[in-house]
Amino acid sequence: MDSIVSLKSMGKVFHTKNGDVKALDDINLDINRGEIFGIIGLSGAGKSTLVRCINYLEVPTEGDVYFEGKPLKNMGEYGIRSVRRNMGMIFQQFNLLSQRNILNNVCFPLEISGVPRAAAVKRAKELLKLVGLSDREKAYPAQLSGGQKQRVAIARAIATNPKLLLCDEATSALDPKTTKQILDLIKDINKNMGITVIVITHEMKVIESICDRVAIIENSRIAEMGRVEDIFANPQSEIGKKLILGDVLPNKEIVSGVKLRIEFDGRSSFEPVLSNMILSCGIPVNILYAQTKDIGGSAVGHMIVQISGEEEAVKAKRYLDSIGVVYHEVELTEGKELID
Ligand SMILES: Nc1ncnc2c1ncn2[C@@H]1O[C@H](COP(=O)(O)OP(=O)(O)O)[C@@H](O)[C@H]1O
Ligand SMILES: [Mg+2]
Incomplete structure (x- = not known):
């Protein structure tokens, strides 16, 4: 199988004034090109740290991340930046630029990568159309609903044609109906644009509705991993049973x-x-x-x-x-x- 991202014996320890915090321990994962891969766990399990290590916003303290077969370690600033251009990211809190209108939020990453203004505007308009917000391009983030803000964030994240989209609790601040619409949009982007997606969540229903495979993370380690339907049918780990049986109908x-x-x-x-x-x-x-x-x-x-x-x-x-x-x-x- 062609893997786009591999994590090999990856660990992350934070050194704090109150001592060391081991956020990730011996993480081994291969993300297949084209799939939607879910990472689920309770709060504090290490999910955000894991996703931030994938794009080197956090540098692992052990092991490494491989993007398209190449280790990020020793890649240097320039190499890391070019890898990051291939990874879009969205968050629970949207992180839009409040001083810029919607169109200019989507233009932002294009400006950074040196795309001329006219081409950037053209591309941003196409993306706003894709996410269903063509009529709001002059609006500011504060004027939008949560679902609309996340659509803008998605448009911005895919503006530079990344190969990978990282989603950290992207639907956790949204109501169930809006969650479904955003998940449908992410699924469309995966299918139609061939972008590989990594979804981080604490909600089983998110995994169930869009992921092909899932890793369950607990106390900084992977407790189990596999195809979503297999894990749902027969969770092996205690945490897997808890997450799944906590959400499905009991026997x-x-x-x-x-x-x-x-x-x-x-x-x-x-x-x-x-x-x-x-x-x-x-x-x-x-x-x-x-x-x-x-x-x-x-x-x-x-x-x-x-x-x-x-x-x-x-x-x-x-x-x-x-x-x-x-x-x-x-x-x-x-x-x-x-x-x-
Ligand atoms: N920058 C940091 N400095 C110190 N500890 C951190 C830092 N970021 C995360 N942690 C700790 O690492 C652990 C995992 O956190 P996180 O990855 O945010 O978990 P999750 O996203 O699953 O809730 C927690 O114990 C958290 O307090
Ligand atoms: Mg988190």
Whole structure:
């Protein structure tokens, strides 16, 4: 298989005043030309560091990155810059230039690489058409919705015809409908322009909807890797099971005990709620299903948890009552009831 990027025994240690932080450890990956490759993991797993190492915004402290077979180490400033021109990048926070209108945001990377103004404007207009924003070229970033900003960021990222598009949590700030539109656009760009895509996310549904293969990263290491359908059908690692079974419908046999559907309305953040609930009932609480979104530290959405004892469930309910979180007891005889 023709790989466009290879990571060989790559590691990254940050030296901080509070000691060393190992963000990546012994990462080995081959990204095939033309594929959409997903990297998933919980917050702090090392995902952003990994993607920043791919374009050498962070320099690995061990091993190396190979782009089209060539190691980036010892390539020198000039070589790294030419590799970076082949890698577009988009982010959760869009990172548009607020002082420039949309057209000039897309022109920016073209200006940097020395394209004459008239040609840059022509190219930028084509790209804005491609992402469906031809009518907004004079608008400024602040006047656009999140989805529109991400479209501009995509147009800007592919302006110089990169071979690779790196997406770091590109849909994490967007609602589900806009997420789907942006993922569809990324998929189109992959198929129609032949751009290889690396998608970093903490959301399984992003992996499921566009990726061909996925690597699951936990505590700085790759826990497992493979074709998305294989990993979904049969996750091997604990983290894989957690990420996948946390998002799909549970099997009948594991759904015993008391099931509570907890609603998060944005007034609380779900980690403390969950850990206090576990503390108050004194036994593990199993998350069967979660459809929550973290917006600036507060949770929105709902979660279904399973508590194995009646007595413990009473305590958990008492705790939820005390903090004013809405919940309902649910019966799960069939997985279908989880979807509403
Ligand atoms: N510049 C940095 N200096 C020190 N530590 C860092 C730096 N960047 C990331 N880290 C640490 O590396 C680990 C991985 O972070 P990151 O790659 O941002 O994870 P993720 O994107 O999966 O949430 C975390 O422990 C984080 O605190
Ligand atoms: Mg990150």
